[in-house]
Amino acid sequence: MNDATNDVREHAGEHDAWLAALDGELRRRGIEPGLARHVVAEAAAHLRDSRQPPLAAFGRPDVYAAAVADSVGEPVSGARRPPPGPVRLEARGIVKRYRRRPVLAGVDLTVRAGQIAAIVGANGCGKSTLLRICAGMVSPDRGRVHVHGTLGYCPQDGGTSEFLVPDEHFVLVGAGRGMGRAAAVGAGRAHAAALDWNPAGAGQARLLSGGTRQKLNLVMAGLGDPDVLLLDEPYQGFDRGAYVDFWHQLWRWRDAGKAIVVVTHLLDRLDRVDTVLDLTPVPEPEIRA
Amino acid sequence: MTKVLTVADMTLREILRRRAVLVIIAMMPLAFYLSRRGDHLGQSIRFVCLGLGWALSTAALFTGGAARGLEPRLRLSGYRAHQLYLGRLVALWAAGGLLSAPYFLLILVDQDGVSHGAIALIMVLTVAVAAPFGLALSALLPRELEGTLLLLTVVGLQMIMDPADASSRLLPFWFSREIATYAVDHTDTSYLARGLVHGAVCALVLTALVALLSATRLRRRPHLRFVT
Amino acid sequence: MLAALVRRESYGYELAQSLDAAGLGPIRGGTLYPVLLRLQRTGMVTAQWREGEAGPARKYYRITESGGEVLRRTAADWESFAGGVSAILREVAAR
Numbered sequence: 001m002n003d004a005t006n007d008v009r010e011h012a013g014e015h016d017a018w019l020a021a022l023d024g025e026l027r028r029r030g031i032e033p034g035l036a037r038h039v040v041a042e043a044a045a046h047l048r049d050s051r052q053p054p055l056a057a058f059g060r061p062d063v064y065a066a067a068v069a070d071s072v073g074e075p076v077s078g079a080r081r082p083p084p085g086p087v088r089l090e091a092r093g094i095v096k097r098y099r100r101r102p103v104l105a106g107v108d109l110t111v112r113a114g115q116i117a118a119i120v121g122a123n124g125c126g127k128s129t130l131l132r133i134c135a136g137m138v139s140p141d142r143g144r145v146h147v148h149g150t151l152g153y154c155p156q157d158g159g160t161s162e163f164l165v166p167d168e169h170f171v172l173v174g175a176g177r178g179m180g181r182a183a184a185v186g187a188g189r190a191h192a193a194a195l196d197w198n199p200a201g202a203g204q205a206r207l208l209s210g211g212t213r214q215k216l217n218l219v220m221a222g223l224g225d226p227d228v229l230l231l232d233e234p235y236q237g238f239d240r241g242a243y244v245d246f247w248h249q250l251w252r253w254r255d256a257g258k259a260i261v262v263v264t265h266l267l268d269r270l271d272r273v274d275t276v277l278d279l280t281p282v283p284e285p286e287i288r289a
Numbered sequence: 290m291t292k293v294l295t296v297a298d299m300t301l302r303e304i305l306r307r308r309a310v311l312v313i314i315a316m317m318p319l320a321f322y323l324s325r326r327g328d329h330l331g332q333s334i335r336f337v338c339l340g341l342g343w344a345l346s347t348a349a350l351f352t353g354g355a356a357r358g359l360e361p362r363l364r365l366s367g368y369r370a371h372q373l374y375l376g377r378l379v380a381l382w383a384a385g386g387l388l389s390a391p392y393f394l395l396i397l398v399d400q401d402g403v404s405h406g407a408i409a410l411i412m413v414l415t416v417a418v419a420a421p422f423g424l425a426l427s428a429l430l431p432r433e434l435e436g437t438l439l440l441l442t443v444v445g446l447q448m449i450m451d452p453a454d455a456s457s458r459l460l461p462f463w464f465s466r467e468i469a470t471y472a473v474d475h476t477d478t479s480y481l482a483r484g485l486v487h488g489a490v491c492a493l494v495l496t497a498l499v500a501l502l503s504a505t506r507l508r509r510r511p512h513l514r515f516v517t
Numbered sequence: 518m519l520a521a522l523v524r525r526e527s528y529g530y531e532l533a534q535s536l537d538a539a540g541l542g543p544i545r546g547g548t549l550y551p552v553l554l555r556l557q558r559t560g561m562v563t564a565q566w567r568e569g570e571a572g573p574a575r576k577y578y579r580i581t582e583s584g585g586e587v588l589r590r591t592a593a594d595w596e597s598f599a600g601g602v603s604a605i606l607r608e609v610a611a612r
Contacts (some may be wrong), residue, residue, distance in 0.1 A: 010407040038566070039550070042529060042576045046546045047531035058547040067547065071554040136513035137361050151365050161299070169297055172359075175295035176366035189385045204306065224366065256510035 349423020
């Protein structure tokens with residue numbers, strides 16, 4: 001056996017591993033399986049023709065998969081989406097001060113069924129406060145919130161019970177929504193699978209990593225199909241893949257007719273939401289004595 | 290009812306999984322008991338009951354603290370405030386029963402010549418009072434350290450204050466000493482009656498306080514309206 | 518890219534080679550295919566899997582009518598832009 005055959009075989013192994021990784025990454029990004037197969041086959045043909053190592057020709061599989069996903073757009077294209085439904089959440093004239101410092105000065109927000117609203121803004125501009133006001137956990141100084149239907153809320157952190165395993169969380173939240181134990185666990189695990197997480201046999205919440213705990217939080221918020229979902233930066237601790245899964249979950253919820261409010265400071269997905277509410281305060285002119 | 294039982298079930302699981310705390314809490318009354326075993330019969334019984342009260346109050350304090358973050362979202366998921374605190378109370382009462390049973394058996398075997406019925410009554414009242422006491426403390430003092438210190442103070446006062454002093458009746462476990470006196474020294478039933486009333490009133494007042502605090506914290510705020 | 522497809526339909530690697538030969542430098546597969554996908558999605562090109570003259574199946578891209586239209590418009594825009602720039606540059610050179 002000479003060096004050349006060795007070389008070819010090594011390359012073949014390298015190609016296969018890279019292509020398999022690409023296939024996985026494409027699927028995880030919700031690329032439709034038929035298209036994913038084509039993308040992989042095309043990359044394979046290119047590698048064969050060019051005799052380049054995959055990393056040189058295409059870069060890392062996850063990065064290339066992300067570029068492909070960006071090019072084909074989200075799985076459900078905007079054109080095919082039904083028009084937004086009735087108003088689900090309506091906040092009018094929300095005013096909130098903390099120790100006389102105004103945090104929210106007359107904020108309005110309307111979200112309809114089948115819409116995603118993003119609340120953005122610098123740290124401390126009242127994003128979480130607005131969400132908690134919408135959830136009824138904090139009272140505003142002025143203003144009102146009308147919710148048409150049921151609410152699900154996912155906090156930034158906390159909100160889980162340290163000594164309970166994920167399934168028990170599902171049972172607990174599910175009972176509140178009137179679901180039986182088996183139904184709640186089934187629904188919870190199905191939601192978790194969409195986030196590429198298998199909670200069966202997972203340990204107590206305190207032993208989960210930050211990202212996994214947030215997945216648990218997110219699943220709990222969606223349990224029992226609430227009409228309005230309030231999500232406060234729920235992706236803390238998510239790796240890149242989980243972050244992508246998270247947005248796909250959001251789009252699925254939207255396509256199922258939910259009204260979604262998501263607090264975010266990451267602006268890279270704002271083209272994929274329907275409303276953006278920027279709470280960054282407009283600096284007031286300084287008054288000098 | 291399903292909701293109350295589900296909360297109770299999950300709370301009980303939480304309590305049973307805090308192994309280290311559980312061991313300490315279970316041993317506390319035993320340490321109290323043995324420390325006074327030598328000198329006076331009544332003292333050791335009184336101390337074991339105080340130890341039970343302290344242990345269960347601490348467990349309730351931790352349970353209440355752990356539930357703080359979860360309760361608002363459970364409220365949003367369709368629970369009413371009373372379902373949440375009743376579920377926790379049921380779990381804590383059950384845990385208190387489990388904790389007390391071996392100590393009751395210990396006294397039954399170890400101590401003759403005392404009224405065991407009255408001692409059972411002390412334990413029932415202690416459990417009934419300690420659970421809402423710990424939960425109320427956790428609602429009033431969000432940080433567990435502060436709550437633990439206050440518990441320590443209350444139980445410390447309970448041990449050193451003269452029970453004849455009127456102000457000592459303000460302490461939640463005062464009844465324990467009264468009924469213990471009846472049980473050990475076979476005094477007249479006025480001790481029993483006083484203790485019973487004190488214990489029942491404490492349990493009721495503290496439970497009402499827990500209900501009030503929980504309802505306030507988890508109230509539906511007027512700015513938010515659900516339109517159906 | 519559209520201009521390279523105007524002459525005849527082609528597949529990814531061949532396109533990369535012809536663009537390289539046209540002096541645009543080597544183009545990585547990682548850059549090339551996402552662009553083709555975007556063109557395909559926006560209806561500028563169509564694609565079809567076919568057996569090549571030699572070797573395995575390849576995905577051939579062909580420019581569509583709207584793709585040709587965009588190309589003509591872009592070419593016209595470029596023409597007028599380049600015309601403007603070269604006029605200025607001629608002035609600079611004449612000084």
